[in-house]
Amino acid sequence: MDDRPMQPLKPGATIGILGGGQLGRMLALAAARLGFDCHVYCPEPDSPAFRVAARHTVGAYDDAEALATFASSVDVVTYEFENVPAAAAEVIAACRPLYPDARALATTQDRVAEKIFLSFGAGVEVAPFAAIDGEADIETAIGVTGLPAILKTRRFGYDGKGQAKVGTLDELREALERFGGDCVLEGLISFESELSAIVVRGADGLAEVYDIGENRHENHILSETIVPAPLAAETLAAARALGLAIAEKLGYVGTLGVEMFLVRDQGEERLLVNELAPRVHNSGHWTEDAAVTSQFENHIRAVAGWPLGAVTRTAPVRMLNLIGDAAADPLAILADPSARLHLYGKREIRAGRKMGHVNYLDR
Amino acid sequence: MDDRPMQPLKPGATIGILGGGQLGRMLALAAARLGFDCHVYCPEPDSPAFRVAARHTVGAYDDAEALATFASSVDVVTYEFENVPAAAAEVIAACRPLYPDARALATTQDRVAEKIFLSFGAGVEVAPFAAIDGEADIETAIGVTGLPAILKTRRFGYDGKGQAKVGTLDELREALERFGGDCVLEGLISFESELSAIVVRGADGLAEVYDIGENRHENHILSETIVPAPLAAETLAAARALGLAIAEKLGYVGTLGVEMFLVRDQGEERLLVNELAPRVHNSGHWTEDAAVTSQFENHIRAVAGWPLGAVTRTAPVRMLNLIGDAAADPLAILADPSARLHLYGKREIRAGRKMGHVNYLDR
Known part of the structure; x- marks a missing residue:
């Protein structure tokens, strides 16, 4: 692996994205706004991200030859999901810079490694x-x-x-x-609320954290995120600091999702980290419509070695996931002219499938 | 041509776009956010919009067979420029809905027809x-x-x-x-300032107009747009009303750019319409970062038969075009973390070529 400090990508360079789902798609759209081309690699034909990218490859994550060909066609590689096999990451990193890097992947794709890193490496509390x-x-x-x-x-x-x-x-x-x-x-943790810190850290080590959101789940799937989380300023500040500290300890480059539990013990608040996602995160989708720079664009900027954009929130916002049939009638959603609708271009509605989301500004 | 009222497109439908430059590219990106696929038709290979679209066709605008094949592959056709030949528009409209329609094209692609429409049809003043x-x-x-x-x-x-x-x-x-x-x-008009009204009108006849911008040119090319234009509220209201009236008179569907001159005659203000653009317009690029719904998304919504989104402005904004060498060093622009940079993915910088733009919020 090449350990020289990263040179910023040239305008018009090509960004490789592993994974062709909605996160890959939104990354590709953000990259396009900055003039980059994208090459998306995914095993499923007709992946949503393929349809907004200059190039795509249908390939398996254990096909070393296809991965090497893919990597050599791009200037940097990133991914939309943490389950990139270590062998695939190795093939790619041998050929092109991979961000977030192999350490971020190894740490976050194994729950035990992640918890050991969190509690012993980063010194934060976990269950x-x-x-x-x-x-x-x-x-x-x-x-x-x-x-x-x-x-x-x-x-x-x-x-x-x-x-x-x-x-x-x-x-x-x-x-x-x-x-x-x-x-x-x-x-088992008895928590008061689940929070997300969406952190972004550049190749230069400068990091920013978006305003903290509160998440609500249905059937174990994220249902909505409210930003700012309706909590005390000190709690939000502690959550932000925790997110930044983790990104720093990982030497992370890109957007990082940090899920936390807020626990109240005899009146005293504690934040326990539940999970890390080394990628753009569903609980950060509000940033597309209610932040100066979205988590997607900042991820692209980070992996391109470009400076980060401001993470300032521009309005209170509620992000509602459209799961399964909730996406069946988009026109009903758009009857509210302020509703910011995002659909992922998935061909078929299935129960439990994330089909899109809506950002409601000013809630 | 099919004169039945338009049915809203189904989610995941395909939008055909004539023209593969930056406007087509930004239309395709807006369509993708709503889950649509795009098929871009353009004579130039490697057009910027091709690289963000599910499909593209390299074809001439006088190739009736290629145009018909293109049209039959999509659900609706729109365009990024007013110089679509009448014969091409006919071939397409025989096959699929074309928005803005043939009348909008015929009126705006001929300066004499446009001025006759404006002064006699719409009753507005022109030079x-x-x-x-x-x-x-x-x-x-x-x-x-x-x-x-x-x-x-x-x-x-x-x-x-x-x-x-x-x-x-x-x-x-x-x-x-x-x-x-x-x-x-x-x-020759001696004008005080040049203004733009960006109007959007849906298939249902409901119309909205964005806040009026003031344009500045260099070498006859738009250099910057300031929104809101620093003028009296009555002037801005008159400019908005004028834009809406023109869209209404044209029975227009989509985003319409209306360029106006503000003339002062012995203290009395008059607005003269200079030019119409039956498409998204450079002076509306600020809407991507400083309006609830961008001109691109609203154009897509209109041609899809979907309801329009709110055109509310969210911040004062200055849009600066990056022409030629001004785009050579994007990292210098991004040194300001609030600068919202857009690059068009053009392979080569040339003098006078529009390479991108930057939106500065809160100016």
């Missing part, structure tokens, strides 16, 4: 946790977390997939078997 | 004018406009091309010969 590879680890793990707890696969979980709440030893055994081992057990 | 097809018309024309005057080709002029200021009969003859006849002579 009690213990790795469980198999039956033999169960007793120790429960000793750490107690029951009930949440069993999660170490890798490839999202939107509540690969996790199960377990109240008894039997439930834990059953879930562990179902997941096939390689899990982490987390203590 | 004194007279058609000059050849030598025989010169005397009558000068009788109308006086000298000095401006000779312009009836068609295909832009950015000062195809026009000449003429102070004497000899200069007029020389320019007429150079342009090959088919011209219009316009009286």
